Amino acid sequence: MGLHGVDAGARDGHGEPPPDEDAGGPDDASRRASGEPAASVAPSAAPRQAVGTRLDAWWAHLLRTPRRRALWMWGGPIAVTLLAAVLRFWNLGHPQAVVFDETYYVKDAWTLLANGYESAWPEGANEDFARGDTEVFSDDPAYVVHPPLGKWMIGLGMALFGADSAFWWRASTALAGTVAVFVMAMVGRRLFRSTLVAVIAGFLLAIDGNAIVMSRVALLDNWVMLFCLIGFWFVLLDRAATESRLRERIAALRADGGDPHWGPVIWARPWVVAAGVAFGAATAVKWSGLYFIAAFGLYLVLVDAMARRRAGLGFWVEGTLLKQAPATFLLLVPVAGLVYLASWTGWLVTDGGYYRGWAGEPGNAATGFWSWVPHSLQSLWHYHQAAYGYHVGVASPHPWQANPLTWPIAWRPTNMYFASTTDGSGGCGQAECWSSIMGIPNPIIWWAATLAAVYLVYRFAHYREWTSGAILVGIAAGYLPWLIYLNRTVFQFYTIAYEPYLLLALAAVIGLVLGRPDDPRWRRQQGIGTVAVFLGVALAVSLFFLPLWTAMPVTPDFRQLHFWLPGWG
Structure with a gap:
C-alpha cells in the first residue's frame, strides 16, 4: 500500500513503492515498520501456511493480461464516477426554489x-x-x-x-462533485499504489451525504473542495517527479567531479506550477484556499528536504531552505496570486x-x-x-450554525431546505409529507473516517509513513484554521473542503484491514469480510438517508428516524 517512512529510503528511488494494482493492502516495507513479518519471510522449519483466498485467485486470473489490468485501472475509477453522477444529477432540478445560500x-x-x-x-x-x-x-x-x-x-x-430551471443553476456544481470523485480515485492510486483501495476511496466520496448535498446545491464550497483536491493531486505528482530529477542532477554533478554539498535547484517542476493554479483557483472561490496554499507549500519544502537527505547531501537543510525553497515559492505562490487576480x-x-x-x-x-x-x-x-x-x-446567530469543535462528530448538520404539505398532495402516501435537504454526512462513513484520521496521526508519529503525513496535511489545512474562529458563525458543510482527506484516511485504514493476497488465508478472509460488511452497511445507510439529501417527500415519522444525534433535529 505504500505506507512507509518519509525519510527512511524507498525502493524505487523517489519515495514510493512500485505499483501494486491488485492487492489493496500494505507493502512489505509497511509490514516491517509495523512489526508484521513480510509474507515471503517465514521460519524454515515451520510448515507452509495457506495464503490468499479463492477470490484472490479468481481476481488474479481475471486480470492476467495487460489489457484487462488497464481496463480495471481506468474502469474502476470511471464506474464510481458514474455512480456519483447518478446520485448528483438525478432529479437535480427539485426543488424548483432558491435553496439556502x-x-x-x-x-x-x-x-x-x-x-x-x-x-x-x-x-x-x-x-x-x-x-x-x-x-x-x-x-x-x-x-x-x-x-x-x-x-x-x-x-x-x-x-x-x-x-x-434549477437544474441548470446547479448543474456545474453537480459536475464539480462528480469530477471530484474521479480525482479522488486518481489521488488514491497515487497514494496507495492500489486501484482497489483508490476505487474504494472514490466510492466513499460518491455515496457520502455531505458530498452529495454539496453537489446538489449551488454553493461555493464544492468548488473549493475540487480545486484543492486537484492541487493535492498535482503536489503528489511533483513529489515523485522531482525526487527522481534531483537524483539525476546530483549523479550528473558527481560524474563531472563536483561535490554537490548543497544540491542543485530544481526549476523544472510543472506540477508545482499546476498546483499553484489549482490552489489559486480555490482561493478565488473562498479565501480559505489560502490555508491550503500555505499547508502544501510547507509540505513541499519538507518533502524537498527529505529528498535531499535521502540523496546523501551534506547540507540538505541549508540547501532546501536557501536554494530550493525560494524557487518552489516562486513556482507556487505568484502563480496562485495571478490566478486569483484574474478571477476579478x-x-x-x-x-x-x-x-x-x-x-x-x-x-x-x-x-x-x-x-x-x-x-x-x-x-x-x-x-x-x-x-x-x-x-x-461575522457572528450573527443562526439556528443551524455549528461550532468547529463539533465538526468531527457532525453534531449540527445544516438544514438547507424544508417544505411540507398536509393535503395529501405531497407524494409520500400520507396526508402530511415533509421534504428536506439536510447536509447530514453518512454517519457510518463520517465517524469511521474521523477515527481513521486519529489513527493516522499515530501511524505517522510512530512509523513516519509519508502517505499518512500527506493526508494529514490536507485535513489540517481544511480544519485547524477554523479553530481560531470558534465565536464566528460557521456551518458543518464547510467540512466539504477537507472531507476528501478524511475519506483518504479511511481508505488507508481499509487497505490495512484488507491485507494482501500473500497474507495467511485466515487473515485475508477476515480482512475482506470486514471491509465488505463495512462497505455494504455504508451503502445501505446512504440509501436510507438519500431522501433527506435530495428533498424526496417522506412522512414526518420516517424523517424523524434519521435524527441519530440531538443536534440533527
Whole structure:
C-alpha cells in the first residue's frame, strides 16, 4: 500500500513503492515498520501456511493480461464516477426554489454574466427567480464578501441553457462533485499504489451525504473542495517527479567531479506550477484556499528536504531552505496570486462594481510611494480590507450554525431546505409529507473516517509513513484554521473542503484491514469480510438517508428516524 517512512529510503528511488494494482493492502516495507513479518519471510522449519483466498485467485486470473489490468485501472475509477453522477444529477432540478445560500450565489452568478459584477436584487426576488422571472435585478452593485470565481463557475450552466430551471443553476456544481470523485480515485492510486483501495476511496466520496448535498446545491464550497483536491493531486505528482530529477542532477554533478554539498535547484517542476493554479483557483472561490496554499507549500519544502537527505547531501537543510525553497515559492505562490487576480477581471474591466470607483473619490487614493498603483487596484485592495473586516467579525446567530469543535462528530448538520404539505398532495402516501435537504454526512462513513484520521496521526508519529503525513496535511489545512474562529458563525458543510482527506484516511485504514493476497488465508478472509460488511452497511445507510439529501417527500415519522444525534433535529 505504500505506507512507509518519509525519510527512511524507498525502493524505487523517489519515495514510493512500485505499483501494486491488485492487492489493496500494505507493502512489505509497511509490514516491517509495523512489526508484521513480510509474507515471503517465514521460519524454515515451520510448515507452509495457506495464503490468499479463492477470490484472490479468481481476481488474479481475471486480470492476467495487460489489457484487462488497464481496463480495471481506468474502469474502476470511471464506474464510481458514474455512480456519483447518478446520485448528483438525478432529479437535480427539485426543488424548483432558491435553496439556502443559493439566494446569494445563484443570483450573483446570473448578474455576473449580465453585468460583469454582482448586482442588486429587489426584495422577494427569490420567488421571482424560481418562477423564471430572472431579469428583475438592477445595475446597482451588490456588496459581496467572497471572490468571484465560484460564482462564475455556478453561472456556466445558466450561461449555456438559461436560468429558468434549477437544474441548470446547479448543474456545474453537480459536475464539480462528480469530477471530484474521479480525482479522488486518481489521488488514491497515487497514494496507495492500489486501484482497489483508490476505487474504494472514490466510492466513499460518491455515496457520502455531505458530498452529495454539496453537489446538489449551488454553493461555493464544492468548488473549493475540487480545486484543492486537484492541487493535492498535482503536489503528489511533483513529489515523485522531482525526487527522481534531483537524483539525476546530483549523479550528473558527481560524474563531472563536483561535490554537490548543497544540491542543485530544481526549476523544472510543472506540477508545482499546476498546483499553484489549482490552489489559486480555490482561493478565488473562498479565501480559505489560502490555508491550503500555505499547508502544501510547507509540505513541499519538507518533502524537498527529505529528498535531499535521502540523496546523501551534506547540507540538505541549508540547501532546501536557501536554494530550493525560494524557487518552489516562486513556482507556487505568484502563480496562485495571478490566478486569483484574474478571477476579478469582470470587476476590473467594468466600472459598476461595489467600491469600483473608491480610489477615484477625493481623499481616498494613495499618495507617496503607492501612488503609482492604478486606481482600479487600489479600489480592489480597499474592497478586500472591507471584506476581511466582515469575515473576522461575522457572528450573527443562526439556528443551524455549528461550532468547529463539533465538526468531527457532525453534531449540527445544516438544514438547507424544508417544505411540507398536509393535503395529501405531497407524494409520500400520507396526508402530511415533509421534504428536506439536510447536509447530514453518512454517519457510518463520517465517524469511521474521523477515527481513521486519529489513527493516522499515530501511524505517522510512530512509523513516519509519508502517505499518512500527506493526508494529514490536507485535513489540517481544511480544519485547524477554523479553530481560531470558534465565536464566528460557521456551518458543518464547510467540512466539504477537507472531507476528501478524511475519506483518504479511511481508505488507508481499509487497505490495512484488507491485507494482501500473500497474507495467511485466515487473515485475508477476515480482512475482506470486514471491509465488505463495512462497505455494504455504508451503502445501505446512504440509501436510507438519500431522501433527506435530495428533498424526496417522506412522512414526518420516517424523517424523524434519521435524527441519530440531538443536534440533527
